[in-house]
Amino acid sequence: MSGLGYIAEAVTLELNAEACTGCRMCTYVCPHGVFAMRDGVAHMVDRGSCIECGACERNCAAGAIRVEAGVGCAAAIINGWLRGTEPDCGCDSC
Amino acid sequence: MSECCTPSLSAPAAIDAAVPAIRVSTELSWSDRLGMLRMRLDLGRGSYRVAPGLYRTGEPGPDSPVLVTANYRYSFDLVRASLAGLDAWLLVLDTAGINVWCAAGKDKLTTTVVADHVIRYRLADVVTHRTLVLPQLAAPGVAAHDVRAFTGFRVIYGPVRADDIPGYLAAGMKATPEMRRVHFGLWDRFVVTGVELAMIWRPATLLALAALVATSGLGAWGFSQSALLVRGSVALFSLLGGLVAGAFVMPLLLPWLPFRAFAAKGAIVGGAAGVALTAFSSGEVGLLAAASAGIALGVVSSYVAMNFTGSSPIASPSGVMVEMRRSLPWQVGLGALAVVGWISSAFVGKGW
Numbered sequence: 001m002s003g004l005g006y007i008a009e010a011v012t013l014e015l016n017a018e019a020c021t022g023c024r025m026c027t028y029v030c031p032h033g034v035f036a037m038r039d040g041v042a043h044m045v046d047r048g049s050c051i052e053c054g055a056c057e058r059n060c061a062a063g064a065i066r067v068e069a070g071v072g073c074a075a076a077i078i079n080g081w082l083r084g085t086e087p088d089c090g091c092d093s094c
Numbered sequence: 095m096s097e098c099c100t101p102s103l104s105a106p107a108a109i110d111a112a113v114p115a116i117r118v119s120t121e122l123s124w125s126d127r128l129g130m131l132r133m134r135l136d137l138g139r140g141s142y143r144v145a146p147g148l149y150r151t152g153e154p155g156p157d158s159p160v161l162v163t164a165n166y167r168y169s170f171d172l173v174r175a176s177l178a179g180l181d182a183w184l185l186v187l188d189t190a191g192i193n194v195w196c197a198a199g200k201d202k203l204t205t206t207v208v209a210d211h212v213i214r215y216r217l218a219d220v221v222t223h224r225t226l227v228l229p230q231l232a233a234p235g236v237a238a239h240d241v242r243a244f245t246g247f248r249v250i251y252g253p254v255r256a257d258d259i260p261g262y263l264a265a266g267m268k269a270t271p272e273m274r275r276v277h278f279g280l281w282d283r284f285v286v287t288g289v290e291l292a293m294i295w296r297p298a299t300l301l302a303l304a305a306l307v308a309t310s311g312l313g314a315w316g317f318s319q320s321a322l323l324v325r326g327s328v329a330l331f332s333l334l335g336g337l338v339a340g341a342f343v344m345p346l347l348l349p350w351l352p353f354r355a356f357a358a359k360g361a362i363v364g365g366a367a368g369v370a371l372t373a374f375s376s377g378e379v380g381l382l383a384a385a386s387a388g389i390a391l392g393v394v395s396s397y398v399a400m401n402f403t404g405s406s407p408i409a410s411p412s413g414v415m416v417e418m419r420r421s422l423p424w425q426v427g428l429g430a431l432a433v434v435g436w437i438s439s440a441f442v443g444k445g446w
Contacts, residue, residue, distance in 0.1 A: 010415065
């Protein structure tokens with residue numbers, strides 16, 4: 001649904017295709033279909049949908065993916081500012 | 095062990111001597127469903143847990159699949175309900191009662207946690223295969239290749255949603271692209287608004303509302319009961335209206351509202367409601383008070399909508415930073431303007 005597009009220009013996701021071993025793991029773990037395989041290598045086909053959850057980077061054994069992962073939550077970021085810590089939603093349940 | 099951590103399941107839990115796992119029912123009782131509703135309204139969400147450990151549905155053997163989930167009771171219930179008629183092992187991780195995706199995002203569901211539970215519950219003695227099916231949304235916290243290195247178990251990621259588990263297993267543990275996608279349709283958005291709206295009955299919110307209404311009768315006129323009623327109602331409409339606009343209306347209308355920033359979408363909904371509030375109340379409380387209340391409604395809506403980023407599965411932290419930098423100065427500035435306008439309106443203009 002295109003109406004659910006979010007601010008995309010700041011997304012930090014980077015893929016080094018030369019380091020990709022073609023294991024497909026990023027295509028399995030991404031919840032927004034950012035990656036697809038082409039010629040046996042991962043490509044970013046919808047980089048703007050990336051929510052920077054970090055699943056791809058964490059599961060890329062080849063270290064071909066970089067992303068500044070975090071939780072896209074304004075309340076967590078404000079909490080971090082107030083306490084001088086990393087973003088932390090402060091809730092015990094989410 | 096406190097009551098919160100005892101597995102209170104719809105079927106009597108019994109430990110079979112031959113199999114080191116608690117058998118659970120795959121049927122959800124009314125109390126399970128009521129629990130789900132309570133969680134959606136943020137009532138006791140922090141303590142809705144089951145004990146971590148190895149559970150089973152049906153009569154699994156050494157070849158049966160091992161599914162892994164969090165010890166948030168809602169997650170656990172969804173997974174066991176999806177396993178109706180299936181013989182499976184269910185490894186419930188101690189994620190401090192937090193759901194899979196959030197736990198993976200805040201270091202509660204990690205490679206180490208998975209490896210630790212695999213070893214502690216002697217999975218290598220329970221099954222002969224070496225495959226763990228993790229929910230896909232555990233992936234931000236778990237490195238599949240490291241779990242294998244630590245335990246010998248291969249991690250494969252199952253579907254996002256528990257109700258796709260039967261289809262996934264039937265297809266030989268293959269997820270369709272559809273099963274791998276997180277959606278945020280109208281129903282998904284409606285369901286999460288419950289937790290957002292729950293902020294209304296937090297003590298801090300109620301206290302602030304009460305204080306605001308209570309001071310509405312005070313002004314240059316001294317204390318006036320009619321001012322308390324009329325100005326108090328306008329103030330209440332303004333803040334509650336802002337909460338409802340930002341936490342309920344904006345999420346429902348999300349894809350159809352212009353702009354991508356949630357704060358801007360919230361400002362549109364709240365701004366429209368604010369204009370209406372101003373128009374309807376200026377005759378009763380004067381233009382200054384009415385406009386202040388209208389602006390406040392828009393500001394509250396924008397701020398609350400901005401915080402809805404955390405409840406949505408579509409906002410990236412870098413994008414949230416962009417919208418916060420753009421909107422916070424407006425929210426603070428206009429918020430201050432509304433407060434100054436509201437207080438001033440008690441001293442100038444219309445008397446009571």
